[in-house]
Amino acid sequence: MKIKLETLQHQLDALSAIDKAFPGIDNTSNDPDADYIYANSLIKDRYNDKANIDIKMETGTGKTYVYTRMMYELHQKYGLFKFVIVVPSPSIKEGTRSFITSDYAKQHFSEFYENTRVQLNVINAGDFSSRSRRKGRKNFPAQLTEFVESTRQNTNQIEVLLTNQSMLNSTSMKSDDYDQTLLGGETSPIKSIAATRPIVIIDEPQKFPRNKKFYRDIEAIKPQLIVRFGATFPEITICKGKNKVTKIDYYRGEPQFNLDAVDSFNQGLVKGVDIDYPDISEEQASNLYKVKQVKPKELILTKNGKDYQINVGENLADVDSNFEGNITYDGGTERKLSNELLLAKDMKLIPGTFSVNYQDEIISQALDRHFEAEQENFLRSNSNKNVPKIKTLSLFFIDSISSFRSDNGKKGWLADHFESLLLEKLNKLINKYSKLNGKREKEYYDFLQATIHSLKSEHQKVYAGYFSKDRGSSDKYIQAEVEDILNNKEKLLSFKDKNGNWITRRFLFSMWTLREGWDNPNVFVIAKLRTSGSDINKIQEVGRGLRLPVDENGHRLKQDEWPSRLSFLIGYDERDFAQKLVGEINEDSPIKLNHDKLTEEMINLIVKNQQKTNPEFTSDQLVNNLGELKIIDFSHNFKNDVQIDDKTISGFDALCQLYPEIKNQTTVANDRVRDKNSTSLTKVKLRKDNWKQLQELWGQLSKRQMIKFNSDVNQKAEIIAQKIFDQQNIFVLQQHQIIHNELKVSDGQAFTNETQSDDNNNYLTMKYGKFLKSLTKQTGLSVNLLNNLMIEKIKSLSNDDRYINEKTLANLVRTFNRQFNQEIINSYKYEELNFTASTSIYNAKKQQFIDSISANDLGVYQSDSNSDETYLYERPPLRYDSAEPELEILKRSYDDKVKVFGKLPKRSIKIPRFDNGTTSPDFIFKIENEDGPVYLIIETKAENMRVGDEVIKTVQEKYFNRLKESGVYYQMATSEQQVHDLIKKLEDNDKIN
Known part of the structure; x- marks a missing residue:
C-alpha cells in the first residue's frame, strides 16, 4: 500500500493565508550582498516581527504538510531556497524527517512543482562527535556543509536544515574553533547558517517562548522571516496599569490563519472521541490518599487526617496492600514512583487503580x-x-x-x-x-x-x-x-x-x-x-x-x-x-461567549457569517433586530424573559436560536467528544408512520446497483492517448540551468551580478524502461500501446531521446488523466442487481425501517424547532450540518401537499460512485398532486461548488433519472428558496428537469 496525499481545502486555505501575509521580496535594496549566491533573496521588513507569520492548526490537521508545501510555494514564486525547521524534540524531528523524505510526499509534491526537490539535511547530536574529525581536524558535519554552501545555481533544489531545540542550543553549534571553514571564512555553525539569510519554520511554538533561551538561539541564526506552526502558542504577561494580563503571544496580534480545535472537531477534520474508563466501587473510590509533601528522599501521603511517610526505596504496599505491583518511591529530582508516575503536591492516589x-x-x-x-x-x-x-x-x-x-x-x-x-x-x-x-x-x-x-x-x-x-x-x-x-x-x-x-x-x-x-x-x-x-x-x-x-x-x-x-x-x-x-x-475558540451581554466579538462573528449571503448586513442592523425582538436592552445586556415561538427563554438562548453560528463556531458539537460511561450515545427516533409512506420507494432504493461502464471505454482511452501524443508542447526538452556571476565594482564596492540561462549542452533525461513503466502505472494504459506510440513519436522527433524526461512524463500523465476523467463521467450506467442491502436507515432482511439512528448521522449541530407532524423524526432538536441552506429548509413550514419530509441520514441510500465510494443525497419530500404522489430528492451545496460537488451532482442525477417513471425527481439546490420553488412546481403538477 502506498499512502496518497490529497489536497484538503483547509490546507489550501492556510497556504493562501501565508501567501497573503508574506511581505514580498525587496527588489529596491542597495545592500551589496543582495545577490549573494549562498543566501536567500532579501525580504521586505526582514528581521522584523511585523513580517513574521503565525499559522494556528489543530493537532491532526496536517501542519507538517502545509509548511512543507509552503517551502515549495516560496521557492516557486520568489526563488527562496534556504529554510531551517526547528522542532522541540528528537521524536518530532524524526516525524518531520520521515514525512519530507517519504516517497508518497515526494510524489505528491512533484505533481505541483515539476522537477523541484527538497534536499533535507538533518543535524543530530552525534554529527559533531569526534568520529567526524579526520586526522585530528575538527570539521563540520556533511549535512551542515551541504546546507550552507549550496548556491542558487541549482534552481530546482530547496535546501532545508532540520534540527531540534537542544541541538541548536548545544556548544557544538555555537563553537567557533573548527579547522574547516564555510563560505570561505566562517568557522562557526551558527554564523555560517546566519549568512544564508534563512527562513525559519518553528514547529510547536509553545516550546519556544520569545523570552526564553531557545528562542534566542533561533534569533542567533538571524532569520529574515519566521513562520510558526502550532496548535498552541506561548503566553505572555503584560502590565495594564497596576494589573497584569496574560494573553497569547502572536507576532501580529493574531494568527494569519486560525483552524482552532472547535472548527477541527465540528468540521470533521479529525476523529470524534469516545472516552472509556473502568468503573470501581464507591468503597474503592473513597479509599483515597493525597500527596501532602513530595521531596527527593521522602514522600508523605495523607488520608483522613493521618500522615504516612514513605522513604526512597520503600514500598507503597506497606501503607495499603491495594497498592499492588511492588511499587516503590524512587524520589530524586523527578520525584516519581517506580512505575514512572511523576508525583506532585495535592495529587490523589487511589490504591485500587494500581492493581x-x-x-x-x-x-x-x-x-x-x-x-x-x-x-x-x-x-x-x-x-x-x-x-x-x-x-x-x-x-x-x-x-x-x-x-x-x-x-x-x-x-x-x-x-x-x-x-x-x-x-x-x-x-x-x-x-x-x-x-x-x-x-x-x-x-x-x-x-x-x-x-x-x-x-x-x-x-x-x-x-x-x-x-x-x-x-x-x-x-x-x-x-x-x-x-x-x-x-x-x-x-x-x-x-x-x-x-x-x-x-x-x-x-x-x-x-x-x-x-x-x-x-x-x-x-x-x-x-x-x-x-x-x-x-x-x-x-x-x-x-x-x-x-x-x-x-x-x-x-x-x-x-x-x-x-x-x-x-x-x-x-x-x-x-x-x-x-x-x-x-x-x-x-481554544477565539470568541468567548458571554451569556449576560452581547459583546463586540459576538457581533463581529454573526455579521461576518451573515455577510456571506447578505453583503449589506451590518452590525447596526443586527443590534436593531435584537432590540426590536426585545432580546437585548440599550446596553446590549440580554433580557431574561424573551418570547420566541410561544416559549419563554433567555436572551442568550434566543440569540443562539436566531443565529446558530454563534455557538456552532465557538463550541464543540455534541457527540464529537463523548463520555461513554456517563451517557448513552445520542439517538434520534424515527416516526415510523411517516417512513411507511416511503416504503414503496425504498423497495426500489434498497436494491443494489452496479456501475457498468460502456464497452468502448478502453477504446476511448486509446483514442485519447493517441490524440495526446499528437499534441504540441507535450514532449519537451529539459535542460540544466547555468548561473553566471559577473564580478563588478561600483562606488568602491565589489559585488556579483547573477544571470541565468539554459545549458544547451546538458539535458536531463530518463531511461526509456523507467519512463515507460512509470507512464503505464500512472495512466493504466497497456505497455504495448504506449510503447508503439512512443516509438512513432520519437521517430517524428528525429529519434532524439532527450525528449524522454520527467517533464514530458508529467505532461503526458496530467493531460491524459484530465481528459480521460472528463470522458468517463458520461460512459457508464447503473444496472440493478437481484438483491437488496441494508443501509443506515433500512433493514433489508426484514424489509423495514429501523427504530432509531445516531444523531451524528443527521448532522453535527442541533437547533430547537416547533414540532411538525410531517417530519421524518421526533423533534426537537433538529440536527443539521450547515445553517445555509440545510437549517433553513428544516425550519420552513410546508403546506398540506407535502405529506412527509426530512433530512436523509449519512449512508441512507449508498449510491455507488464511478470514482469509488458511495454518496447519499440530503433531503427527501413526498408531495401529493393531482396525479398522485411524487418524490423530490435534494442534494444541498454551497453557492461555490467545488469539483467534488460536481461529481456528486452528476452521479446522483444519473442514479435518480432512471426512476422518473416512478415519480422521483432529483435536484441540487444551493438555497432554501430553490427548494420551495421546486416543491411548488411539483404541487402544481409541473414537471422539472
Missing part, C-alpha cells in the same frame, strides 16, 4: 474497542464488495518497560497478560467467522487465523513496543519492532506484504515516547495504563489518534465517507477527562 487486575480490565476494554473498530473497518458494512478495507491500529501507554520486556528480552507480566486476553478474544471471533460464508467475512477469518499463528510463533509479529532505551539496541527483533513503528508507516497500514502474507502487527506499546512527532492515521484506540501525572494538554494526549484514517489503497477518508472515532481508555482517576477535553477545545 494488576485493574490494568487487565483496561486492556480487555481496549481490545473490545479495537475489534469493534476492526470488524467495521475490515468489512465496511459489506455495502460494497469492492470498497477498500481499513487497517485498525491500537496504541497502549504503559507505566514501566520491565512490565512489557525485561532486560534479557523476555516478556514481562503485562505482555503475558495482554497475549492471554488477546488470544481469548481472537478465539471467540474465529468461532464466529468460521460460520459465515461472505467473501469479506472469510477474508477476515483468514486474517484472524494468521494473527493466532503469529502469536504462537517464536517471534510474534502482532504487537510491538518502542521505548527510548531501544535506540541502538543490538537485538534484531527489537530493532525490527522499532523500525516498523517509527519508519514503516505504510507497512503498518497494509494488510499484506509483497508476497501476499498477512501483516498482523497492529498493537503498539510505549511510555509516551510515541506522542508529539509520531503520526499514524489509523490509530483507532489509545489505552492509558498509567496516569499522566501532570495536567498536560488533553488534546495532545489524544493527538496520536485524531488524524482521519486511510484505506488500504492509501486514500485518506473524510468523515462523510466513513465516520471515524477514537476510543480513548483511561483510569478511573481521570474520569473527568471528557469534560476537561471539551473545555480545552472550547477554550
Whole structure:
C-alpha cells in the first residue's frame, strides 16, 4: 500500500493565508550582498516581527504538510531556497524527517512543482562527535556543509536544515574553533547558517517562548522571516496599569490563519472521541490518599487526617496492600514512583487503580474497542464488495518497560497478560467467522487465523513496543519492532506484504515516547495504563489518534465517507477527562461567549457569517433586530424573559436560536467528544408512520446497483492517448540551468551580478524502461500501446531521446488523466442487481425501517424547532450540518401537499460512485398532486461548488433519472428558496428537469 496525499481545502486555505501575509521580496535594496549566491533573496521588513507569520492548526490537521508545501510555494514564486525547521524534540524531528523524505510526499509534491526537490539535511547530536574529525581536524558535519554552501545555481533544489531545540542550543553549534571553514571564512555553525539569510519554520511554538533561551538561539541564526506552526502558542504577561494580563503571544496580534480545535472537531477534520474508563466501587473510590509533601528522599501521603511517610526505596504496599505491583518511591529530582508516575503536591492516589487486575480490565476494554473498530473497518458494512478495507491500529501507554520486556528480552507480566486476553478474544471471533460464508467475512477469518499463528510463533509479529532505551539496541527483533513503528508507516497500514502474507502487527506499546512527532492515521484506540501525572494538554494526549484514517489503497477518508472515532481508555482517576477535553477545545475558540451581554466579538462573528449571503448586513442592523425582538436592552445586556415561538427563554438562548453560528463556531458539537460511561450515545427516533409512506420507494432504493461502464471505454482511452501524443508542447526538452556571476565594482564596492540561462549542452533525461513503466502505472494504459506510440513519436522527433524526461512524463500523465476523467463521467450506467442491502436507515432482511439512528448521522449541530407532524423524526432538536441552506429548509413550514419530509441520514441510500465510494443525497419530500404522489430528492451545496460537488451532482442525477417513471425527481439546490420553488412546481403538477 502506498499512502496518497490529497489536497484538503483547509490546507489550501492556510497556504493562501501565508501567501497573503508574506511581505514580498525587496527588489529596491542597495545592500551589496543582495545577490549573494549562498543566501536567500532579501525580504521586505526582514528581521522584523511585523513580517513574521503565525499559522494556528489543530493537532491532526496536517501542519507538517502545509509548511512543507509552503517551502515549495516560496521557492516557486520568489526563488527562496534556504529554510531551517526547528522542532522541540528528537521524536518530532524524526516525524518531520520521515514525512519530507517519504516517497508518497515526494510524489505528491512533484505533481505541483515539476522537477523541484527538497534536499533535507538533518543535524543530530552525534554529527559533531569526534568520529567526524579526520586526522585530528575538527570539521563540520556533511549535512551542515551541504546546507550552507549550496548556491542558487541549482534552481530546482530547496535546501532545508532540520534540527531540534537542544541541538541548536548545544556548544557544538555555537563553537567557533573548527579547522574547516564555510563560505570561505566562517568557522562557526551558527554564523555560517546566519549568512544564508534563512527562513525559519518553528514547529510547536509553545516550546519556544520569545523570552526564553531557545528562542534566542533561533534569533542567533538571524532569520529574515519566521513562520510558526502550532496548535498552541506561548503566553505572555503584560502590565495594564497596576494589573497584569496574560494573553497569547502572536507576532501580529493574531494568527494569519486560525483552524482552532472547535472548527477541527465540528468540521470533521479529525476523529470524534469516545472516552472509556473502568468503573470501581464507591468503597474503592473513597479509599483515597493525597500527596501532602513530595521531596527527593521522602514522600508523605495523607488520608483522613493521618500522615504516612514513605522513604526512597520503600514500598507503597506497606501503607495499603491495594497498592499492588511492588511499587516503590524512587524520589530524586523527578520525584516519581517506580512505575514512572511523576508525583506532585495535592495529587490523589487511589490504591485500587494500581492493581494488576485493574490494568487487565483496561486492556480487555481496549481490545473490545479495537475489534469493534476492526470488524467495521475490515468489512465496511459489506455495502460494497469492492470498497477498500481499513487497517485498525491500537496504541497502549504503559507505566514501566520491565512490565512489557525485561532486560534479557523476555516478556514481562503485562505482555503475558495482554497475549492471554488477546488470544481469548481472537478465539471467540474465529468461532464466529468460521460460520459465515461472505467473501469479506472469510477474508477476515483468514486474517484472524494468521494473527493466532503469529502469536504462537517464536517471534510474534502482532504487537510491538518502542521505548527510548531501544535506540541502538543490538537485538534484531527489537530493532525490527522499532523500525516498523517509527519508519514503516505504510507497512503498518497494509494488510499484506509483497508476497501476499498477512501483516498482523497492529498493537503498539510505549511510555509516551510515541506522542508529539509520531503520526499514524489509523490509530483507532489509545489505552492509558498509567496516569499522566501532570495536567498536560488533553488534546495532545489524544493527538496520536485524531488524524482521519486511510484505506488500504492509501486514500485518506473524510468523515462523510466513513465516520471515524477514537476510543480513548483511561483510569478511573481521570474520569473527568471528557469534560476537561471539551473545555480545552472550547477554550481554544477565539470568541468567548458571554451569556449576560452581547459583546463586540459576538457581533463581529454573526455579521461576518451573515455577510456571506447578505453583503449589506451590518452590525447596526443586527443590534436593531435584537432590540426590536426585545432580546437585548440599550446596553446590549440580554433580557431574561424573551418570547420566541410561544416559549419563554433567555436572551442568550434566543440569540443562539436566531443565529446558530454563534455557538456552532465557538463550541464543540455534541457527540464529537463523548463520555461513554456517563451517557448513552445520542439517538434520534424515527416516526415510523411517516417512513411507511416511503416504503414503496425504498423497495426500489434498497436494491443494489452496479456501475457498468460502456464497452468502448478502453477504446476511448486509446483514442485519447493517441490524440495526446499528437499534441504540441507535450514532449519537451529539459535542460540544466547555468548561473553566471559577473564580478563588478561600483562606488568602491565589489559585488556579483547573477544571470541565468539554459545549458544547451546538458539535458536531463530518463531511461526509456523507467519512463515507460512509470507512464503505464500512472495512466493504466497497456505497455504495448504506449510503447508503439512512443516509438512513432520519437521517430517524428528525429529519434532524439532527450525528449524522454520527467517533464514530458508529467505532461503526458496530467493531460491524459484530465481528459480521460472528463470522458468517463458520461460512459457508464447503473444496472440493478437481484438483491437488496441494508443501509443506515433500512433493514433489508426484514424489509423495514429501523427504530432509531445516531444523531451524528443527521448532522453535527442541533437547533430547537416547533414540532411538525410531517417530519421524518421526533423533534426537537433538529440536527443539521450547515445553517445555509440545510437549517433553513428544516425550519420552513410546508403546506398540506407535502405529506412527509426530512433530512436523509449519512449512508441512507449508498449510491455507488464511478470514482469509488458511495454518496447519499440530503433531503427527501413526498408531495401529493393531482396525479398522485411524487418524490423530490435534494442534494444541498454551497453557492461555490467545488469539483467534488460536481461529481456528486452528476452521479446522483444519473442514479435518480432512471426512476422518473416512478415519480422521483432529483435536484441540487444551493438555497432554501430553490427548494420551495421546486416543491411548488411539483404541487402544481409541473414537471422539472
